[in-house]
Amino acid sequence: xxxxxxxxxQRGSIQTQSTHTDRAERERAFALLLATLSQCLHEPQSxxxxxxxxxxxxxxxxxxYRNQPQGRxxxxxxxxxxxxxxxTELSRLDAEDQRPRLVASIHAGDFIYGxxxxxxxxxxxxxxxxxxxxxxxxxxxxxxxxxxxxxxxxSRTQLLLESFDFAQFRRRLNSSKSSLLTFxxxxxxxxxxxxxxxxxxxxxxxxxxxxxxxxxxxxGFFLSGFFAGMGLLxxxxxxxxxxxxxxxxxxxxxxxxxxxxxxxxxxxxxxxFFASLIGAVGVLVSVFLVNVEWSYxxxxxxxxxxxxxxxxxxxxxxxxxxxxxxxxxxQVRGYKSFREKQLKEEARLFNSFKEFKEAPDxxxxxxxxxxNERLENIQTQMEKxxxxxxxxxxxxx
Numbered sequence: 103x104x105x106x107x108x109x110x111x112q113r114g115s116i117q118t119q120s121t122h123t124d125r126a127e128r129e130r131a132f133a134l135l136l137a138t139l140s141q142c143l144h145e146p147q148s149x150x151x152x153x154x155x156x157x158x159x160x161x162x163x164x165x166x167y168r169n170q171p172q173g174r175x176x177x178x179x180x181x182x183x184x185x186x187x188x189x190t191e192l193s194r195l196d197a198e199d200q201r202p203r204l205v206a207s208i209h210a211g212d213f214i215y216g217x218x219x220x221x222x223x224x225x226x227x228x229x230x231x232x233x234x235x236x237x238x239x240x241x242x243x244x245x246x247x248x249x250x251x252x253x254x255x256x257s258r259t260q261l262l263l264e265s266f267d268f269a270q271f272r273r274r275l276n277s278s279k280s281s282l283l284t285f286x287x288x289x290x291x292x293x294x295x296x297x298x299x300x301x302x303x304x305x306x307x308x309x310x311x312x313x314x315x316x317x318x319x320x321x322g323f324f325l326s327g328f329f330a331g332m333g334l335l336x337x338x339x340x341x342x343x344x345x346x347x348x349x350x351x352x353x354x355x356x357x358x359x360x361x362x363x364x365x366x367x368x369x370x371x372x373x374x375f376f377a378s379l380i381g382a383v384g385v386l387v388s389v390f391l392v393n394v395e396w397s398y399x400x401x402x403x404x405x406x407x408x409x410x411x412x413x414x415x416x417x418x419x420x421x422x423x424x425x426x427x428x429x430x431x432x433q434v435r436g437y438k439s440f441r442e443k444q445l446k447e448e449a450r451l452f453n454s455f456k457e458f459k460e461a462p463d464x465x466x467x468x469x470x471x472x473x474n475e476r477l478e479n480i481q482t483q484m485e486k487x488x489x490x491x492x493x494x495x496x497x498x499x
Contacts, residue, residue: 370494
């Protein structure tokens with residue numbers, strides 16, 4: 103909607119070389135779209151027209167703030183319009199949790215200025231990194247610098263995805279209180295894919311006789327595909343981040359942590375919760391797919407497509423738990439094996455100290471007591487190590 107709106111309202115400035123037929127077709131398409139939006143929003147067409155014009159003006163303004171030179175006062179006035187309801191929660195998090203932080207923006211609207219508003223609310227002693235797909239332009243950077251202050255904006259280190267070395271960056275991220283901001287862009291074509299699947303399965307016959315009803319169906323396909331696309335990219339991002347972080351997770355493991363997972367239990371719990379939400383969405387999708395009388399379901403390709411689309415949410419729900427779990431399990435097993443060898447070697451060395459040369463009885467007794475305490479401590483550590491879960495997909499020992 104937001105991408106198409108500016109184009110829709112250029113119908114009055116169609117190039118002179120366009121034919122009369124092209125203009126008439128565009129007018130009919132515009133009228134059909136306006137009628138469909140009116141049906142969906144339960145608003146008169148005149149009201150929908152005003153909404154779309156306002157949206158087109160908003161998008162034009164957003165683009166102007168990014169890539170056209172703007173005055174400082176105008177930019178700061180624009181930033182002042184943003185509201186951040188979680189400011190208190192972020193301040194408390196900054197005060198109570200000094201660990202590095204990863205911030206992912208799943209966005210719409212003026213997300214560039216929005217995320218910078220968020221970054222401005224972070225504690226000034228936080229080292230801020232921004233991961234970008236491409237380097238921003240000079241005008242773009244000057245506008246942001248004027249809007250948020252030269253000192254604050256210039257302190258954010260920009261990293262380009264194509265030259266990003268995580269292994270090297272991880273040491274910087276862990277060396278101090280830091281935050282890494284990434285932009286989760288919507289996957290191109292996913293809404294189109296959902297529309298195509300709905301079209302191939304066949305819109306129910308009783309809806310084909312009404313143009314507004316048919317248009318509403320395809321708008322519904324688009325909206326569901328659009329939001330499902332955001333969810334799908336989030337799932338892929340979570341899995342990709344886990345696979346990238348997994349080789350370094352052994353440095354964060356602590357067998358003494360009471361969660362029984364070396365301190366990463368909350369991470370696994372989050373994945374299980376995420377998977378349950380995906381499963382719940384899968385149930386809703388299943389109810390919809392099963393209860394619609396698809397026109398082409400009797401065809402072979404329709405049945406295959408139906409089963410694939412029906413199983414996709416459940417496959418994703420399993421994948422978001424299983425794939426990171428297998429990656430984490432491998433690293434944790436390696437850590438446990440290495441640590442157990444260390445403890446056994448340490449125990450062997452302490453056992454070798456039990457033979458004493460001539461010395462006062464009190465000194466021998468004290469030394470033996472210290473050695474036994476150390477051996478008991480090693481044994482306790484080995485038991486904790488064996489009981490520690492390999493990952494969130496394993497049962498507790």
